[in-house]
Amino acid sequence: MAANFWTSSHSTHWILDRRQLAEAMAEDLEYVDIATLTKIKMWYYNLIGKIGKRLQFRQQVIATAIVYFKRFYTKNSIRSTDPSLVAATCIYLACKIEECPQHIKNIITEMKHALANLGGFDYDTSKVAEFEFYLLEELEFYLIVYHPYRDLTLIAKELRMEESNLQTAWFVLNDSYRTDVCLLYAPHLIALAALYIICVVHAERYVENNNNAVSGDDPSGGGISHTHSNMHLHSQLHSMATKKSGHHSNIPNTEGHGINNRNMVQWFADLNVEIEDIIEITQEILSLYNIWKDYSEEAVPAMLHALKKGSQPTSPQSQQQQQQSQSTSQPA
Amino acid sequence: MENTNELPPMAMNEYKAKRDSGRQKIASKYDILGFISSGTYGRVYKAKSRNKDDGKEYAIKKFKPDKEGEAATYIGISQSACREIALCRELHHENIVGLEEVLLEDKSIHMVFEYAEHDLLQIIGFHSHPERKFMSEYTIKSFLWQLLNGVAYLHANWVMHRDLKPANILVTANGVVKVGDLGLARMFYKPLQPLFNGDKVVVTIWYRAPELLLGSRHYTKAIDIWAIGCIFAELITLRPIFKGEEAKVENKKTVPFQKNQLQKIFDILGNPTKDRWPTIDQQPEYPNLASFRHMPNILRQMYQTWPIKSEQGCNLLAAMLEYDPLKRITAEEALNHPYFQEDPKPGMDSFAGQPVEFPLRRITNEDKDMRAAAAAAPHQKHPVPPVKDDRNTKRPRVE
Numbered sequence: 001m002a003a004n005f006w007t008s009s010h011s012t013h014w015i016l017d018r019r020q021l022a023e024a025m026a027e028d029l030e031y032v033d034i035a036t037l038t039k040i041k042m043w044y045y046n047l048i049g050k051i052g053k054r055l056q057f058r059q060q061v062i063a064t065a066i067v068y069f070k071r072f073y074t075k076n077s078i079r080s081t082d083p084s085l086v087a088a089t090c091i092y093l094a095c096k097i098e099e100c101p102q103h104i105k106n107i108i109t110e111m112k113h114a115l116a117n118l119g120g121f122d123y124d125t126s127k128v129a130e131f132e133f134y135l136l137e138e139l140e141f142y143l144i145v146y147h148p149y150r151d152l153t154l155i156a157k158e159l160r161m162e163e164s165n166l167q168t169a170w171f172v173l174n175d176s177y178r179t180d181v182c183l184l185y186a187p188h189l190i191a192l193a194a195l196y197i198i199c200v201v202h203a204e205r206y207v208e209n210n211n212n213a214v215s216g217d218d219p220s221g222g223g224i225s226h227t228h229s230n231m232h233l234h235s236q237l238h239s240m241a242t243k244k245s246g247h248h249s250n251i252p253n254t255e256g257h258g259i260n261n262r263n264m265v266q267w268f269a270d271l272n273v274e275i276e277d278i279i280e281i282t283q284e285i286l287s288l289y290n291i292w293k294d295y296s297e298e299a300v301p302a303m304l305h306a307l308k309k310g311s312q313p314t315s316p317q318s319q320q321q322q323q324q325s326q327s328t329s330q331p332a
Numbered sequence: 333m334e335n336t337n338e339l340p341p342m343a344m345n346e347y348k349a350k351r352d353s354g355r356q357k358i359a360s361k362y363d364i365l366g367f368i369s370s371g372t373y374g375r376v377y378k379a380k381s382r383n384k385d386d387g388k389e390y391a392i393k394k395f396k397p398d399k400e401g402e403a404a405t406y407i408g409i410s411q412s413a414c415r416e417i418a419l420c421r422e423l424h425h426e427n428i429v430g431l432e433e434v435l436l437e438d439k440s441i442h443m444v445f446e447y448a449e450h451d452l453l454q455i456i457g458f459h460s461h462p463e464r465k466f467m468s469e470y471t472i473k474s475f476l477w478q479l480l481n482g483v484a485y486l487h488a489n490w491v492m493h494r495d496l497k498p499a500n501i502l503v504t505a506n507g508v509v510k511v512g513d514l515g516l517a518r519m520f521y522k523p524l525q526p527l528f529n530g531d532k533v534v535v536t537i538w539y540r541a542p543e544l545l546l547g548s549r550h551y552t553k554a555i556d557i558w559a560i561g562c563i564f565a566e567l568i569t570l571r572p573i574f575k576g577e578e579a580k581v582e583n584k585k586t587v588p589f590q591k592n593q594l595q596k597i598f599d600i601l602g603n604p605t606k607d608r609w610p611t612i613d614q615q616p617e618y619p620n621l622a623s624f625r626h627m628p629n630i631l632r633q634m635y636q637t638w639p640i641k642s643e644q645g646c647n648l649l650a651a652m653l654e655y656d657p658l659k660r661i662t663a664e665e666a667l668n669h670p671y672f673q674e675d676p677k678p679g680m681d682s683f684a685g686q687p688v689e690f691p692l693r694r695i696t697n698e699d700k701d702m703r704a705a706a707a708a709a710p711h712q713k714h715p716v717p718p719v720k721d722d723r724n725t726k727r728p729r730v731e
Contacts, residue, residue, distance in 0.1 A: 004489075007424075008422055009421055009422055076347065079342075080346060080347055081342065081344060081347050082342035082343065082344050083342065084339065084342070085342075085344060092408065093408075093409075093414070096408075096409070096411050096414045097414060097418055099518060099519075101411055104407050104408060115339070117337075117338075118337075118338050118339050119335075119338035119339045119340075119341070125405050125406075125407055126405055126406050128408070129405075129406045129407050129408035130406070130439075131344070132408045132409055133436050133439070133441075134347075134348065134351055136409070136417075136434075136436070136441075137351065137355075137436060141417050141421050141434040142421055142422075143414070143417065143418035143421065144418050144419075144421075144422055144519075298337075301336055301337055301338055301339050301340075302336040302337075304339055304340050304342075305336050305340045308340040308342065
């Protein structure tokens with residue numbers, strides 16, 4: 001397990017395929033489109049991140065909570081559940097598993113605070129504690145989650161990567177939790193994809209520097225998503241996202257210029273991994289940046305209303321029918 | 333009117349009803365044969381699968397809900413149940429007790445473990461009463477080797493057990509050791525917080541390593557090896573080697589200095605010195621050591637009086653009871669120790685060729701809990717009072 005990802009429950013039970021993810025989303029997609037659903041989920045990932053920041057959690061705790069949240073929604077639709085309660089419970093459980101237990105009241109207080117102008121958080125201690133059972137069951141009691149951060153640190157050491165590059169790759173990993181890659185790929189592949197993105201950014205910057213002599217942007221200034229001070233890098237990623245494909249052939253021989261004077265193309269080629277997987281993860285993350293461009297937090301409540309439409313309390317009969325149709329449209 | 337600036341109300345009733353109705357009743361899967369023991373965590377029952385193709389026996393550990401204060405508000409699964417579930421779900425090894433499944437019922441977590449007929453506490457007790465009859469060297473060596481084998485697997489997976497003691501070392505009817513009770517166990521790979529911050533006190537006092545007794549903040553997996561050394565000695569002599577008296581925990585903020593326990597250790601191993609343990613002066617309780625009387629190391633002389641004569645056995649014991657955690661033998665090294673190359677060689681059936689018939693684990697039907705299911709169980713011929721699992725080993729926990 002801890003020493004070996006391949007024998008862990010994460011590897012043997014919780015690496016899914018795209019068909020399973022598509023089935024999980026089917027019910028919600030009857031009401032909203034995929035971009036909207038992605039934004040709704042993003043809103044909840046951000047909520048988990050916000051609560052984590054307020055309670056001064058390490059990134060790994062937030063990441064585990066988000067993975068629990070995602071795993072829960074591979075078996076349930078958003079519209080048949082209350083994601084706020086699910087999120088709060090994921091945070092509570094993740095704290096315990098990551099050995100930084102928080103009093104359940106602190107988490108509820110933070111949820112109430114975060115949702116104060118959004119209709120509030122109408123659950124007390126016993127409701128969250130009760131829901132923990134359901135969450136555990138949905139997770140099939142597999143609670144240990146592997147994260148790419150450790151792999152990234154190891155790779156950075158091996159490549160003797162500059163601190164600023166490591167920082168940027170780290171922020172790409174943080175962003176990766178807003179996509180489903182952690183449900184689809186082993187963590188070391190996600191770490192490699194983050195590194196790959198950094199290489200491409202470097203390559204583009206190298207070309208740009210030579211063409212336009214653009215300078216003065218310092219990637220150590222902050223995260224891709226977390227600050228506005230790094231707009232250049234952000235827009236670079238966005239432009240990569242827009243180009244969508246073909247960019248992966250752009251990694252030049254960066255000898256003397258790229259990450260620690262290594263030929264990164266050769267380095268990736270020599271890895272004993274499916275390079276296609278890394279490209280796919282990269283695409284997934286880049287398409288996130290694309291969606292992010294027109295993401296607005298304020299717009300999400302209306303999206304949730306759209307998602308909920310049709311599930312207004314109706315006669316018991318139609319409720320029953322709904323339940324039946326749910327159970328048929330949902331994967332077991 | 334709906335306010336689209338706010339989140340819409342999202343009900344969970346349908347979801348819960350659906351999940352509740354899909355849940356299988358424990359009584360439909362298992363027959364409860366009787367009650368085994370209870371502890372701070374909850375109760376353990378013996379059960380048998382109702383599946384005719386399985387028919388195996390199981391131990392079902394039912395956790396008490398974690399409640400808080402007088403109002404007894406339910407606040408979720410306890411940290412210790414969380415750890416045990418998370419770790420047992422990942423660990424698969426012949427010498428680690430296997431978790432069959434986890435079930436929810438009656439607002440409680442039920443962990444279904446493979447059943448083990450014996451444990452080392454019961455076996456040691458059986459050999460001590462009514463009169464002392466020593467265990468064979470083959471049995472002791474097999475217990476020890478399998479225990480080390482299980483713990484080496486834990487350590488290779490960055491898991492520290494932190495509560496090794498005879499009561500937690502289970503043995504099946506076929507003489508296979510199963511390390512149990514991972515409720516205090518945790519991962520030690522790059523912990524987010526120093527281990528000390530989590531649980532102020534770990535390991536039952538008699539089996540607690542000197543670095544813990546001296547207040548070490550950053551202890552290591554070597555604490556498990558110390559406990560195994562203590563268990564090894566106890567298997568030979570049938571008495572705890574360091575039977576100290578625990579200084580009571582007075583308040584939850586401070587940990588008392590365990591002077592009596594350290595004295596018991598020094599009485600046999602001699603006082604620890606900078607020579608034997610170069611970083612001993614960095615231990616928080618180091619200044620307290622000045623008050624101890626001077627004692628020589630008499631472990632080897634004592635060993636001469638014990639029923640096992642192997643010198644390599646003594647070397648291995650001394651290597652496990654090394655003061656300096658850095659010098660203490662690791663589980664992996666211990667498995668390759670010359671002692672295990674000597675005859676009698678250890679085996680996977682610790683009872684093989686032994687004339688002793690161990691009594692079966694006592695179970696009772698007096699427990700009121702899980703009654704409905706247990707009512708169907710056949711009656712025991714001689715009901716005996718329930719055995720508390722903290723019989724002689726109260727373990728203080730500050731969490």
